[in-house]
Amino acid sequence: MSGNSLKMGNNMPRISTLLIGLGIPILLTVVIPPFLNDPNLAWRGIPVLLLWMFLCIPATALCLIVCWYVFDRPRYLAPEGDRK
Amino acid sequence: MIISVFAGIMVVSIAAATAARFGIRNLDMDHMLVAGRSLPAAMVFILAVGEVYSIGSVVAFPAGIYAKGIESAYWYIGYLILAYPFAYFTAPLIWRAARRYEALTVPEVFGRHFESRPLEILMSIGALIAVATWGQFQFVGIKVALAELGLHLSPVGLLATAACLAFIYVGLAGVKGSAFVAFIKDSAMMLGIVAVGVAAIWALWGPSQAAATVVSMPDSHRTMSSSALTFAVTTILFQGFGLYLQPSVSPFVFTGKSEAAVKSATVFMPLYLLMLPFGAFVALYGLTVLPGATNSNRIFLEIAEHLLPAWLVGFVIAGACLAGILVLSVNALTCAAIVTRNLVPGIPAQRQRFWTRVTIALFLIVAATLTLVAPKLMLGVLNFSNYIAIQFGVGWLAIFFGRRVSALSVGLGLIVGVSVAVALFATGTTFWGMNVGLVAFAANLVVTFGLGALLPGSVPRTPVATGSLPAGSAP
Numbered sequence: 006m007s008g009n010s011l012k013m014g015n016n017m018p019r020i021s022t023l024l025i026g027l028g029i030p031i032l033l034t035v036v037i038p039p040f041l042n043d044p045n046l047a048w049r050g051i052p053v054l055l056l057w058m059f060l061c062i063p064a065t066a067l068c069l070i071v072c073w074y075v076f077d078r079p080r081y082l083a084p085e086g087d088r089k
Numbered sequence: 090m091i092i093s094v095f096a097g098i099m100v101v102s103i104a105a106a107t108a109a110r111f112g113i114r115n116l117d118m119d120h121m122l123v124a125g126r127s128l129p130a131a132m133v134f135i136l137a138v139g140e141v142y143s144i145g146s147v148v149a150f151p152a153g154i155y156a157k158g159i160e161s162a163y164w165y166i167g168y169l170i171l172a173y174p175f176a177y178f179t180a181p182l183i184w185r186a187a188r189r190y191e192a193l194t195v196p197e198v199f200g201r202h203f204e205s206r207p208l209e210i211l212m213s214i215g216a217l218i219a220v221a222t223w224g225q226f227q228f229v230g231i232k233v234a235l236a237e238l239g240l241h242l243s244p245v246g247l248l249a250t251a252a253c254l255a256f257i258y259v260g261l262a263g264v265k266g267s268a269f270v271a272f273i274k275d276s277a278m279m280l281g282i283v284a285v286g287v288a289a290i291w292a293l294w295g296p297s298q299a300a301a302t303v304v305s306m307p308d309s310h311r312t313m314s315s316s317a318l319t320f321a322v323t324t325i326l327f328q329g330f331g332l333y334l335q336p337s338v339s340p341f342v343f344t345g346k347s348e349a350a351v352k353s354a355t356v357f358m359p360l361y362l363l364m365l366p367f368g369a370f371v372a373l374y375g376l377t378v379l380p381g382a383t384n385s386n387r388i389f390l391e392i393a394e395h396l397l398p399a400w401l402v403g404f405v406i407a408g409a410c411l412a413g414i415l416v417l418s419v420n421a422l423t424c425a426a427i428v429t430r431n432l433v434p435g436i437p438a439q440r441q442r443f444w445t446r447v448t449i450a451l452f453l454i455v456a457a458t459l460t461l462v463a464p465k466l467m468l469g470v471l472n473f474s475n476y477i478a479i480q481f482g483v484g485w486l487a488i489f490f491g492r493r494v495s496a497l498s499v500g501l502g503l504i505v506g507v508s509v510a511v512a513l514f515a516t517g518t519t520f521w522g523m524n525v526g527l528v529a530f531a532a533n534l535v536v537t538f539g540l541g542a543l544l545p546g547s548v549p550r551t552p553v554a555t556g557s558l559p560a561g562s563a564p
Contacts, residue, residue: 018178023178026174026177027174027175027178030170030174031171034167034170034171034325035167035171035325035326038163038167038322039318039322042159042312042318044308044311044312049294049301049302049303049304050302050304050305050306050377051373052158052159052311054159054163055159055163055369058162058167059365059366059369061167061170062166062170062359062365062366063359063360065170065171065173066356066357066358066360069177069355069357069359072177072356073352073353078349078353081348082349
């Protein structure tokens, strides 16, 4: 294992993964819900906020899947010398 | 019928723990505590998710919706969802830190990174309080679930059985045994929750209903007050961030075979939460069809009995019990490791395994006795332990990113954080309805990083996030 190739920062999260992997989930679960907190927003008696939270589950998984398969996995798989 | 299904699943779980022992020639401490850092992503996934899918998902979540409505559902689903995006970024750093210092326990990472034996002891005591009370708390849940079986066993008999099973799960093959049992537990629980959920949805909206049923909920259940909303939002952020940094959860990350395995394991974890909507529909069915139940904690099992054949109910109860026993066993193992490796110095490596098993047995006996003798006291301690657990998060941040943080500032930060949390909780002080743990966390952060920068003795260190990667990071 050559020393330099494994030096710092090669697997620090990039701004794109932080935005997709953390920014969007926070937007979905923390920023939007207060706007749905309304007793009149209901579908068959179920508060829309509850249904929204159900939707957030696959949406968050999708964000992480994109982060991993598009951005991070290729970097981990790259030969050690090629990691940027 | 319920009892035979239940007993069958218990037997399968013991067989699974035994199977985990195959292929390990010599069960040394490495294998016992971190499975030789050899687990693939799928097993890390099962282990780490198991802690989250405790009895709470079956009992507390539907009970919360039934009793409080959207307020309870929002923060519970929200914090679990956010825990995984945070873990996607923090779990690989936890693994990297443990690997860099060849650590088998959380206090070891702190002691070695900050080169301080007193800090290692302080972290050991903090972790013991947090992990031991959480483990002990499982006994309460196991008691509730087992009571559903209608067996007229004495409480002593019930708890002794649970303790023996917990010992078998980790005593035979260490943490790998837990991973194998977790697979059985998750299958049983998933089958149970989905079955009850589908039955509830069918009963509400199935073809036998002439018109589309409208779920009836009291108005107070439909919306949150602004202070409840503030509390929920701050709790979601705080607990989501801190879940993996708690001393009861981070050791699971150590077991991964590579940094990539740990990171990729978090990717699919949110999908596991798809079990929660089924639990929620059960609660909605309860609110519509069986309103006014006196004990909301029983609502899930009551509806299960109402809608399903008895043998399926056996799966639900077995899953819930296994979840409790499993968390208990892993926590016993974590505590025993901290005692034999970090608190009592000078136990030779070859004797550590023996003393770890003795400590696990002692832990289980003490915890079972406390459940029988002082259940209320333990609930108070549980509150306290939650405050300690997430305060570990600041220490982890210092390891990940801190360049000028000293052992003294990390230790003082932890003490200040816990004291502020306890003081605020005891006096009932709130800041605009925010989660008090978050306020305490901020105080801890200021002390840890502020003092670290000011104290002259702070030695610059290489933070884990920017340091060189240890060998074996790639898959």
